[in-house]
Each structure stands twice: as C-alpha cells, then as structure tokens.
Amino acid sequence: MEHAEVRRMPNAHVWPISASVVHERLQIASCDLAALAAEYGTPLYLLDAETIRTIAMRYSAALRHAYGSNVSIHYASKALLNVGVARLVHSLGLGLDVVSGGELAIAQRAGMPLDHVHLHGNGTPPAELAQAVEAGIGRIVVDNLDQLKWLADYCAKRPTPQTILLRIAPDVTAGAHAHIRTGAASAKFGMPLDDGTAAEAVRLALQAPGLNLVGLHAHIGSQMRDWAALREMIGRLLAFADQQRRERSWLLTEFSPGGGLAVAYMPNEQAGDIETYANTIANAVRLGCERYQIPLPRLIIEPGRSLVARAGVALYSVTGHKTVVGGSDYLHIDGGMGDNLRPSLYNAQYTAALVARPCAPPIAPVQLAGRFCESGDVLIREVALPAAEVGELVAVPVAGAYTLSMASAYNGVPRPALVLLDRGQAMLIQRRETYADLMARDI
Ligand SMILES: Cc1ncc(COP(=O)(O)O)c(C=O)c1O
Incomplete structure (x- = not known):
C-alpha cells in the first residue's frame, strides 16, 4: 500500500x-x-475547527491558571459570525459579544444561552437595545450617557433590573492601525474619565432602579502587542473603581479590560502570546485590586481576531x-x-x-x-x-x-x-x- x-x-x-x-x-x-x-x-472560505478549539482551550487554561475560576471568555462575534460559528464557540464553553440586534438574533438561533451574551455598541438604536433587554441578554455594556439614560428610562418599567457594565474610554490606545485603535479619550467609544463623564455615568446608573451596574469595560485596540498599555489601562480603571467605591459605595464585581491580541498574518510576524496576555491582565488586575483593596472581580476577556483568524x-x-x-x-x-x-x-x-x-x-x-x-x-x-x-x-x-x-x-x-x-x-x-x-x- x-x-x-x-x-x-x-x-x-x-x-x-x-x-x-x-x-x-x-x-x-x-x-x-x-x-x-x-x-x-470558489471563492470558498474554510474554517479549521481544531485551530479554534486549541486557541479557545489555551485562553481558558491560561486565564484560569493566572486568575482562577472567576473568569469568562466571550468571543467577539464581529470577527466572524453565523449560526454554525456561534454553535461551535458555545460548544467550547465561550460566551458571545454582539454589537447589534442582528448578531443577537444569530446567537438566539444558535441556541446560545442569553445570559452568556453581552451587547456592545456606541450607536445602537433604541429598538435594538429594547430587543436585547426583552430577549433577556446577560449584560449590556453601556457606551455613553444618552444610551444610559435611555436604558434607565426603558428598564424602570420592567420587573427585573438589566445588568450593565460601563464602557470607559481610558485614554490609552494600542493597535496596528489607526482604524483599529479604540481606547483614546477622543475615540467614539466609551465614556472619558478625565472630564467626569464616567463618574456621572456611575451616579446615574446607581440612581436607576431598572439598572444593575456591576462593572467596567474598556478596549484599547485590536492587533495589540503592547503589554504596558494594557497594564496602564487596567490601572486607570481600577483607580476609578476605587474612587467610585469611596465616593458612592459602589463595588466593582465584573471587569472586562480589553485589547485584542495580535495574530501573525505574514511569515515574518509572530502572534501575540496568549499566556503572556492572560498573565499580564491577571497580574495587573491583582496588583490594582491589592493596592485599592478591592475584592477580585470576575474577569472577562473578549477575543475575536485571535480566536478565528488563523x-x-x-x-x-x-x-x-x-x-x-x-x-x-x-x-x-x-x-x-x-x-x-x-x-x-x-x-x-x-x-x-x-x-x-x-x-x-x-x-x-x-x-x-x-x-x-x-x-x-x-x-x-x-x-x-x-x-x-x-x-x-x-x-x-x-x-x-x-x-x-x-x-x-x-x-x-x-x-x-x-x-x-x-x-x-x-x-x-x-x-x-x-x-x-x-x-x-x-x-
Ligand atoms: C469592544 C470590543 N471587544 C472585542 C473586540 C475584538 O477585538 P479583537 O478582534 O482584536 O480580538 C473589539 C474589536 O475592536 C472591540 O471593540
């Protein structure tokens, strides 16, 4: 033979x-x-399940090793989404980030439990925010004060509060191209710290009976290899959480410090290392929490590109x-x-x-x-x-x-x-x- x-x-x-x-x-x-x-x-796109499985397992093992079991990994579905992909990532134990009612509908069709789904978005129309609330979405990551006021109003009439995180613009950026840097104070995403917008958002959220504010989120960019920027962003957000605890007795219990890990597109490039990424985030969160004596929050990461590109x-x-x-x-x-x-x-x-x-x-x-x-x-x-x-x-x-x-x-x-x-x-x-x-x- x-x-x-x-x-x-x-x-x-x-x-x-x-x-x-x-x-x-x-x-x-x-x-x-x-x-x-x-x-x-042709053209035909092929997707290797083994690559996605292996990378998902590496993220999960690295994060648990570095931080413990109080972690969640949410696949950022903007990178690639259809019903089959949503089913695959769900079968691997991941949650899902969506940015629209359409992505949410795909998650629903795939049978993804909605408490494992988070909605982001700076310009999300009210109808899609309502769709997410009515569907029972796990978290809404609120991008700006107008979105927050709309949600506070809408959710005030509902029997159960909607759990939210606030998206902060940390004024730290990273990423290989201007179009994929997301963390500047002047970026369209998130609420700046320095001008008081983020503090105002905490104040409004805590006053809203229909909202349950559990955490903070930030994302500094995609194709990221800049560990110092990641550490700096985490430090700034935890300092803000400390300030809010002292001023308003609000306790951070969930924390989603983001920046998408770089992948290698060209033979002469190296992908960002998953274990270094997980360790950097986990160590910076531990350090900040020790410094401010904040109990360790649930740590959420949301990889998109690094999970499916290769x-x-x-x-x-x-x-x-x-x-x-x-x-x-x-x-x-x-x-x-x-x-x-x-x-x-x-x-x-x-x-x-x-x-x-x-x-x-x-x-x-x-x-x-x-x-x-x-x-x-x-x-x-x-x-x-x-x-x-x-x-x-x-x-x-x-x-x-x-x-x-x-x-x-x-x-x-x-x-x-x-x-x-x-x-x-x-x-x-x-x-x-x-x-x-x-x-x-x-x-
Ligand atoms: C809020 C947020 N989460 C997750 C991602 C996914 O990033 P990446 O595909 O680099 O992992 C992005 C991408 O820009 C984002 O803006």
Missing part, C-alpha cells in the same frame, strides 16, 4: 493548526482542498494574468474586496500559496488582483508564488477574522460559502449567496 508523504506547511504558524502538505498538496483537517473547491466553488483560509481560482512592464505582474483571482475588505481598508497584508504546489519554489513576486471594479482591490501587493496556471487554486491563510463578517455583494458578486473542517469532515455552515438572494429585497 502506498504511504502518503505528509509534511508541515512552510511557515506553519500562519496556517491552520491542522494544515499539512500531503503528496505535495495542501490539506486542512485531512480534507482535500481541490475536492472542496470542486464541490462548493483558522480561516480563503480559496480563490486564478482567472488570468497581466504582464506589467517595470512592475510585478498581476494574477487575477475570482474574489477580492467583496469577501476581504481588509487590504483596501487598512492596507492589511497577506501571504498565499498554490494549493497543488505549496512547496514549489517561487518565481518572481506577483500581485494578487481582486476582481472588483476598484483599482485599490489588490488582495496582495506582493507575493512570491510559482508560475500559476489559469484555473489553479490559490489559498490565502489567516482569513478567518473581519473578512466574511465585512463582506459585501459589491458588483453583484455573491458572497462566498463557508465550510467548517474537522478531522476529515467538511460541513457547509454557510452556503454561497445566490442571485436570488441578491434580489430578495428588491420590490
């Missing part, structure tokens, strides 16, 4: 944990990618070439900014490999040109690949986060399908959009 020759993918750290090269072809979770592309078409791989078909005099040639593919807006939005960088020859030596660098009618739709500005034939499959790794969740049907191109891969099994968890879907709202 012939034995399959199995090797690790080069630059394995940017591919799903289950990726391997078998008979010189890229496989994920022992699934043949060419067969999946033939069955579901699990995702986008498969595209090569549709043509263009030779450029004095520049890199283009390789045209059948997807682009419609399914992955990040390169156009933040200059995000990706790498790629040919599915049938992932280890073949590259020739000259090429540009991977998206199919959409924008000059800026170049998925990768420079990637060294072997000469690719029309019809060949190109795989782009680290495609699980902020890709499909930001996808559009621009140019009338239906959004791709998503297939969950797990130990040799492939499950279609979101079908490709159809032309009928594109017209479903047209009257």
Whole structure:
C-alpha cells in the first residue's frame, strides 16, 4: 500500500493548526482542498475547527491558571459570525459579544444561552437595545450617557433590573492601525474619565432602579502587542473603581479590560502570546485590586481576531494574468474586496500559496488582483508564488477574522460559502449567496 508523504506547511504558524502538505498538496483537517473547491466553488472560505478549539482551550487554561475560576471568555462575534460559528464557540464553553440586534438574533438561533451574551455598541438604536433587554441578554455594556439614560428610562418599567457594565474610554490606545485603535479619550467609544463623564455615568446608573451596574469595560485596540498599555489601562480603571467605591459605595464585581491580541498574518510576524496576555491582565488586575483593596472581580476577556483568524483560509481560482512592464505582474483571482475588505481598508497584508504546489519554489513576486471594479482591490501587493496556471487554486491563510463578517455583494458578486473542517469532515455552515438572494429585497 502506498504511504502518503505528509509534511508541515512552510511557515506553519500562519496556517491552520491542522494544515499539512500531503503528496505535495495542501490539506486542512485531512480534507482535500481541490475536492472542496470542486464541490462548493470558489471563492470558498474554510474554517479549521481544531485551530479554534486549541486557541479557545489555551485562553481558558491560561486565564484560569493566572486568575482562577472567576473568569469568562466571550468571543467577539464581529470577527466572524453565523449560526454554525456561534454553535461551535458555545460548544467550547465561550460566551458571545454582539454589537447589534442582528448578531443577537444569530446567537438566539444558535441556541446560545442569553445570559452568556453581552451587547456592545456606541450607536445602537433604541429598538435594538429594547430587543436585547426583552430577549433577556446577560449584560449590556453601556457606551455613553444618552444610551444610559435611555436604558434607565426603558428598564424602570420592567420587573427585573438589566445588568450593565460601563464602557470607559481610558485614554490609552494600542493597535496596528489607526482604524483599529479604540481606547483614546477622543475615540467614539466609551465614556472619558478625565472630564467626569464616567463618574456621572456611575451616579446615574446607581440612581436607576431598572439598572444593575456591576462593572467596567474598556478596549484599547485590536492587533495589540503592547503589554504596558494594557497594564496602564487596567490601572486607570481600577483607580476609578476605587474612587467610585469611596465616593458612592459602589463595588466593582465584573471587569472586562480589553485589547485584542495580535495574530501573525505574514511569515515574518509572530502572534501575540496568549499566556503572556492572560498573565499580564491577571497580574495587573491583582496588583490594582491589592493596592485599592478591592475584592477580585470576575474577569472577562473578549477575543475575536485571535480566536478565528488563523483558522480561516480563503480559496480563490486564478482567472488570468497581466504582464506589467517595470512592475510585478498581476494574477487575477475570482474574489477580492467583496469577501476581504481588509487590504483596501487598512492596507492589511497577506501571504498565499498554490494549493497543488505549496512547496514549489517561487518565481518572481506577483500581485494578487481582486476582481472588483476598484483599482485599490489588490488582495496582495506582493507575493512570491510559482508560475500559476489559469484555473489553479490559490489559498490565502489567516482569513478567518473581519473578512466574511465585512463582506459585501459589491458588483453583484455573491458572497462566498463557508465550510467548517474537522478531522476529515467538511460541513457547509454557510452556503454561497445566490442571485436570488441578491434580489430578495428588491420590490
Ligand atoms: C469592544 C470590543 N471587544 C472585542 C473586540 C475584538 O477585538 P479583537 O478582534 O482584536 O480580538 C473589539 C474589536 O475592536 C472591540 O471593540
């Protein structure tokens, strides 16, 4: 019997944990990618369950080791959400963060217990706040004074108080790009400390019979590797909690100090370390709580990107070439900014490999040109690949986060399908959009 020759993918750290090269072809979770592309078409998004499971377990173990059992991990569903993904994260014991009534509806359809769901959002319309309250959502993370006043009013008539946290703008930022830094006092998110807004929010919340204020939340940015910023933000929030305890006898019992851990998109990058992240947060919270003699609150973290990015791989078909005099040639593919807006939005960088020859030596660098009618739709500005034939499959790794969740049907191109891969099994968890879907709202 012939034995399959199995090797690790080069630059394995940017591919799903289950990726391997078998008979010189890229496989994920022992699934043949060419067969999946033939069955579901391209562009096709693949999601490796083993990667998500492994990362979720690392977060859980690291946080428990560093802080004890009074911890919750909520998946920030803005990174990637559909019913299948919500079910998967629920099966791993995680809660969910949602930012809209739509994400909440998906969580409900997935059977996620609503006390494990938190709602965030700076511009959440009142109807969606009401939807969350009526559904019995676990926590609302209140972003601003107007939202707080609206909720206080709405919940005053209800039999049970709505549990809330306050989102603080700590005036500490981190993150790889201005668009993903969320913690400045001038950012649109959260209530500043220095101008008294945060203190006013505590005062109003404590006066509201329909609200139960249990904690504070902050988020300083995504793609974060800045431990000092994380520590500083935690210190500021705990100092504020101490002040509020002294002035209003309010005790912080839940604490959600955020900043999304960086993932490696490119072979020369390293992902932020989960254990260091958990230790940094846990130690800073312990230290601050000891200093102010606050009993340790429940610690909540809400990873999005770092949980799903590496699990995702986008498969595209090569549709043509263009030779450029004095520049890199283009390789045209059948997807682009419609399914992955990040390169156009933040200059995000990706790498790629040919599915049938992932280890073949590259020739000259090429540009991977998206199919959409924008000059800026170049998925990768420079990637060294072997000469690719029309019809060949190109795989782009680290495609699980902020890709499909930001996808559009621009140019009338239906959004791709998503297939969950797990130990040799492939499950279609979101079908490709159809032309009928594109017209479903047209009257
Ligand atoms: C409030 C909040 N929570 C969680 C996240 C998820 O961050 P990440 O995807 O970097 O883990 C974000 C992202 O910006 C956020 O704003």
